[in-house]
Amino acid sequence: HAYSFPKDFWWGSAVSATQIEGAANEGGKGKNIWDHWYELEPNRFFEEVGPSATSDFYHRYQDDIALMKAIGHNSFRFSISWSRLIPGGEGEVNKEAVAFYNNVIDELIANGIEPFVNLFHFDMPFELQEKGGWENREVVELYAQYAAACYDLFGDRVKKWFTFNEPIVPVEGGYLYDFHYPNIVDARRAFQVAYHTVLAHALAVAAFRTRSIEDGKIGIILNLTPSYPRSDHLGDQKAAAIADLFFNRSFLDAVVLGSFPKELVALLDEYGQLPTYEKEDVALINAQRIDLLGVNYYQPRRVKAKEHLPNPASPFMPEWFFDHYDMPGRKMNHYRGWEIYEKGIYDIMVNLKDNYGNIESFVSENGMGVQNEERFMENGQIQDKYRIEFIKGHLKWLHQAIQEGCNVRGYHLWTFMDNWSWTNAYKNRYGFISVDVQTQKRTPKKSAEWIKAVSQQNGF
Numbered sequence: 001h002a003y004s005f006p007k008d009f010w011w012g013s014a015v016s017a018t019q020i021e022g023a024a025n026e027g028g029k030g031k032n033i034w035d036h037w038y039e040l041e042p043n044r045f046f047e048e049v050g051p052s053a054t055s056d057f058y059h060r061y062q063d064d065i066a067l068m069k070a071i072g073h074n075s076f077r078f079s080i081s082w083s084r085l086i087p088g089g090e091g092e093v094n095k096e097a098v099a100f101y102n103n104v105i106d107e108l109i110a111n112g113i114e115p116f117v118n119l120f121h122f123d124m125p126f127e128l129q130e131k132g133g134w135e136n137r138e139v140v141e142l143y144a145q146y147a148a149a150c151y152d153l154f155g156d157r158v159k160k161w162f163t164f165n166e167p168i169v170p171v172e173g174g175y176l177y178d179f180h181y182p183n184i185v186d187a188r189r190a191f192q193v194a195y196h197t198v199l200a201h202a203l204a205v206a207a208f209r210t211r212s213i214e215d216g217k218i219g220i221i222l223n224l225t226p227s228y229p230r231s232d233h234l235g236d237q238k239a240a241a242i243a244d245l246f247f248n249r250s251f252l253d254a255v256v257l258g259s260f261p262k263e264l265v266a267l268l269d270e271y272g273q274l275p276t277y278e279k280e281d282v283a284l285i286n287a288q289r290i291d292l293l294g295v296n297y298y299q300p301r302r303v304k305a306k307e308h309l310p311n312p313a314s315p316f317m318p319e320w321f322f323d324h325y326d327m328p329g330r331k332m333n334h335y336r337g338w339e340i341y342e343k344g345i346y347d348i349m350v351n352l353k354d355n356y357g358n359i360e361s362f363v364s365e366n367g368m369g370v371q372n373e374e375r376f377m378e379n380g381q382i383q384d385k386y387r388i389e390f391i392k393g394h395l396k397w398l399h400q401a402i403q404e405g406c407n408v409r410g411y412h413l414w415t416f417m418d419n420w421s422w423t424n425a426y427k428n429r430y431g432f433i434s435v436d437v438q439t440q441k442r443t444p445k446k447s448a449e450w451i452k453a454v455s456q457q458n459g460f
């Protein structure tokens with residue numbers, strides 16, 4: 001093959017609890033912020049489709065796992081719902097939830113699919129959000145207890161653990177740009193949330209290290225958005241470096257290098273935006289480095305120098321330091337409004353090699369959401385050639401990075417089957433498998449057949 005991947009490369013896909021399980025009011029599950037927000041403001045959600053039904057994985061996991069096997073997966077990432085495992089976020093574990101996650105894990109292993117388990121995918125238990133969510137230090141401790149409970153319950157079989165998926169997204173969505181509950185716009189509080197999330201991560205890594213999980217690895221999943229300046233001019237370069245500090249290095253440096261970038265700390269300090277922190281916590285963050293990094297990559301960030309100085313009386317925002325920039329002629333996924341830039345995945349991996357100790361990594365999400373995919377139906381199957389091209393384009397650059405010595409171990413697509421999106425419900429479909437939301441019927445798309453061949457041949 002023109003593109004062969006290393007031995008034991010991880011081929012698979014990713015999902016999250018809220019987006020696929022459904023059964024939101026079954027099996028003793030407590031409420032999370034998404035259940036609550038939907039009750040409160042259903043018209044915020046695309047076509048008023050909420051998180052209660054989604055793709056019914058709770059009842060159909062056996063058939064779904066059989067399908068994963070049928071399309072060649074050797075690994076699969078899902079998340080545990082905190083509010084299902086520990087309703088209310090603290091106290092006793094829910095036995096029905098333990099049984100459900102045990103069944104999923106056992107079924108995956110029986111089918112030769114390695115479970116990758118993520119502990120938090122945007123789904124704060126509602127009661128804990130009422131206590132302030134990540135702004136509250138007590139919630140940080142409760143999260144560490146929840147993580148420890150998960151290791152003890154499932155660590156005998158699960159070897160790949162992730163503390164968070166895209167921890168910066170609840171910061172952006174919930175506290176800066178108004179697309180997650182509690183939809184507050186307040187940078188100072190946003191930075192407190194970000195800092196406490198890093199701390200929660202470090203405590204969960206520390207709890208992992210005190211257990212001896214044979215061959216176990218602990219990591220985190222970050223959405224890295226490489227920042228490209230409009231030009232070589234110093235102003236544009238500086239703008240890109242600052243965007244990179246806020247949106248990438250904030251979390252990446254903390255979890256891989258053990259400290260926040262000095263330039264970011266100095267900048268927040270200068271503007272009176274530093275979160276409240278304890279010295280011991282900084283030492284803890286420094287001591288707890290990850291083993292494995294999941295990289296979610298969808299789009300780059302293109303920036304240019306500010307055209308107008310920000311009004312100092314306006315609320316502080318990262319955008320005080322850069323303007324967004326649309327590169328002329330860029331390739332777009334117009335459905336989602338995201339630029340498609342395949343080389344970005346290579347740039348990320350080379351950066352990890354050069355500046356982050358070549359940490360073991362994999363692509364934990366990459367994917368293409370498309371509207372009205374039935375248009376591409378032929379003989380009962382969606383012919384999603386655009387998705388195949390999209391994946392190929394990224395895999396070629398990933399292959400190049402591996403050739404150059406980047407420590408990349410796998411590629412997971414977002415997502416296994418069409419599922420519920422936080423922002424657009426079932427409008428943009430991402431899956432290898434299409435789902436009829438009315439009947440819950442699953443049908444593999446063309447890309448499912450293609451990925452099966454790719455995973456079996458370990459290349460294309």
Ligand code: BGP
Binds near residue numbers: 165166365
């Ligand atoms: C990632 C999230 C996923 C998923 C995906 C697609 O950021 O980790 O949960 O939702 O994006 O994005 P969207 O659903 O917004 O189209």
